[in-house]
Amino acid sequence: MKGYPESNYPLFRRVAAELRAQGHQVYNPAEFDYCRTTHPTFPLRVAFAEYSAFICSKADAIVLLPGWHKSLGVSAELALAKNCQLDIYEYVEPSLRQITA
Structure with a gap:
């Protein structure tokens, strides 16, 4: 963000670790290779495509972190x-x- x-x-x-400790499967964009500082550029389209596919096919919920309302993504x-x-x-x-439910 x-x-x-x-x-x-x-x-x-930290939130991903807490959710996993509760038994949830977590897709955390911060854990993927394209987010590491060794990557010269952030491939935004790849990131959104992967996360969108996860939301559509596997997720049953999403978790919004503090400050989420300021993020276009x-x-x-x-x-x-x-x-x-x-x-x-x-x-x-x-x-x-x-x-929401």
């Missing part, structure tokens, strides 16, 4: 999740709050 130190990846990783993911009728949660430390 633009405007956050380290693109907010530390929070992405999250607004696209949220629209896709709503159209796929997924549950939508907002992470409000230290837990999740369901927005």
Whole structure:
């Protein structure tokens, strides 16, 4: 997420670890090779294509992190999740709050 130190990846990783500890399968964009600092450019289209495919075919919910309303990318993911009728949660430390069912 633009405007956050380290693109907010530390929070992405922490929330993903918490969800996995609860038994959830997590798709965390911060964990994939295209997000590593060794990659010279961020292939935005590849990232959105992969995440969109996951949302459409495998996800049953998405989790929004603090500051999500400022992210253009999250607004696209949220629209896709709503159209796929997924549950939508907002992470409000230290837990999740369901927005839609």
